[in-house]
Amino acid sequence: MKETIFDFIICGGGASGLLLLKALREDSFFDHHSILLIEKEIKNTNDRTWSFWESPKGTFDSLLTKKWSRAGFTDATQKLNFDLNPFHYKMLRSAGLYKSIRHQCEQAKNITFLQATIENTNPIEEMTEVVTSMGNFRSKRVFNSIFDPKPMWNQDKYPVLQQHFVGWFIKTKQAAFDPEKVLFMDFDIPQRNETRFLYILPLDQHNALVEYTLFSEKLLKLKEYEQGITQYLESKGISDYSIIEKEQGNIPMSCYPFDQFNTQSMMYIGTAGGWTKASTGFTFMSTNRNIKKLIPFLKSTKPLNAFKVINRFAFYDLLFLDVLTQYNGLGSKLFSRMFSKNPPVRIFRFLDEKTTFFEEFQIMLSFSIKQKMWFVKALLKRVF
Ligand SMILES: Cc1cc2nc3c(=O)[nH]c(=O)nc-3n(C[C@H](O)[C@H](O)[C@H](O)COP(=O)(O)OP(=O)(O)OC[C@H]3O[C@@H](n4cnc5c(N)ncnc54)[C@H](O)[C@@H]3O)c2cc1C
Secondary structure, three states, X not given: OOOOEEOEEEEOOOHHHHHHHHHHHHOHHHOOOOEEEEEOOOOOOOOOEEEEEEOOOOOOHHHEEEEEOEEEEXXXXXXXXXXXXXXXXXXXXXXXXXXXXXXHHHOOOOEEEEEOOEEEEEEEOOEEEEEEOOEEEEEOOEEEOOOOOHHHHOOOOOOEEEEEEEEEEEEEOOOOOOOOEEEEEEOOOOOOOOEEEEEEEEOOOOEEEEEXXXXXXXXXXXXXXXXXXXXXXXXXXXXXXXXXXXXEEEEEEEOOOHHHHOOOOEEEOHHHHOOXXXXXXXXXXXXXXXXXXXXXXXXXXXXXXXXXXXXXHHHHHHHHHHHHHHOHHHHHHHHHHHHHHOOHHHHHHHHOOOOOHHHHHHHHHOOOHHHHHHHHHHHHHHHO
16 A cells, blocks of 8 residues: 555444444545545454444434334333333344445545554654554544453453343244344343343344343353353243354443543544443444544544543443442342333433433432442442
C-alpha cells in the first residue's frame, strides 16, 4: 500500500469498528477523508448473535433474523409476561452486518480495507502510528477496538463481573416454543451461589437459541454450561432435538474507566472503550449510541480524549455492580424485584439512559428494604 497516512484509522472490524465506518460513510462531511480499516480476520461468519431493543422501525431491520413484541421473565415463584410496546426486541446475526457494511463501503474511494494483524500502537508527535504485520500506518485520529482486559483485572477499585454464556441453536421434533415471545431470564434453575439464568430466543415453534448465562466473576468449564442447557431442556420435557449451531461468549461487566487510555490521537471504542453497559453486558446499541454522539464531535478539531460518554448512569451501574458482586448468589432476587415492580419499558429506558430522576427513583423503590440497604451501603462506601 503506497499511502501510510490516513485521516482516520479504525483498528478492528468487529461491531464497533464497522458501525463507526458505516456512520462515517453515511455522512457526506467525511467523503473526502481517507479511512483505513484494519482487521486480522475475514469477517463473514456468525460469530456473534446480537440482541437489543428499539422502536419497531430501526436501522438494521432489513438484516434481522427475528423480532419479538412480547417477553417473559421467570423465577421459582413467578412467571411474568410483558407486552414490549413501544419497543421490539430484535435479533441480528453478525454475518449479515459484516457483509452489508463491507458491501456498502467497498466501492467508496476514500475507504481502504486491510487484512493484517495489529502489533502495536505508538504515539508519534501529534499522530498515532499503528504497527501491523503489513506495514505501519499513521493518523491524527485512530479508533482502537482491540480489547486488552489486563488493566481491568489488575485493579480492585472497580468490581469486574462477566456476562458469560454458551448458547445452542436447537431444532426440536415437537413444537416446543412460542415464536412470539422471548424469554429474557429464567432463574428457576440452581443458582450455585451465583447469578445464573436461561435466556431463550425462539425463531419459530421448533427452533430457538437457548443460552445458559451467568453474571458472575469466574468462567465455567464448557461442559458445565452445556449440562445447564441439557438439564433445563429436560426439565421442560424437551429431549428430542438436534443442535444446529453453538455460540459462546464472555462480556466484561465493569465500570473500569477505559477512557483513561485515550490520547489526543487515539480513542478506544466498543468493549475496549468501556462502551459495554456495565450492569448488563449489552454493548451493541450502546456502541451505536456513542457513535451517533461521536460523529458530530469528529467534525470539530478537538483532541480525541476530549470525547466523554460518562454520566450519572455510570454511577448507578457502579452501585449495581458493587451489590451484584457482593450478593452474587442473590442476583436473581434483584432482577425478580426489578421485573415484577416495573414495566419493561421503564427498565429499557433506564438501560438506554433515558429515564428521568423520578423514573429512576421508582426503580430504586422497587427493591425490598433489605436490598435497598445493600445499595445504601454500596453508596456510602463509594462516597466516603
Ligand atoms: C458471542 C457474543 C454474543 C454477544 N451478544 C450480544 C448481544 O446480544 N447484545 C449486545 O449488546 N452485545 C452482545 N455481545 C457483546 C458485544 O456486542 C460484542 O462483543 C461486540 O462484538 C463488541 O464489539 P467490539 O467492536 O468492541 O469488539 P469485536 O466485535 O470483538 O471487534 C474487535 C475486532 O478486532 C479484531 N482484532 C482483535 N485483535 C486484533 C489485532 N491484533 N489485529 C487486527 N484485528 C484485531 C477482531 O478480530 C475483531 O473483529 C456479544 C458478544 C459475544 C462474544
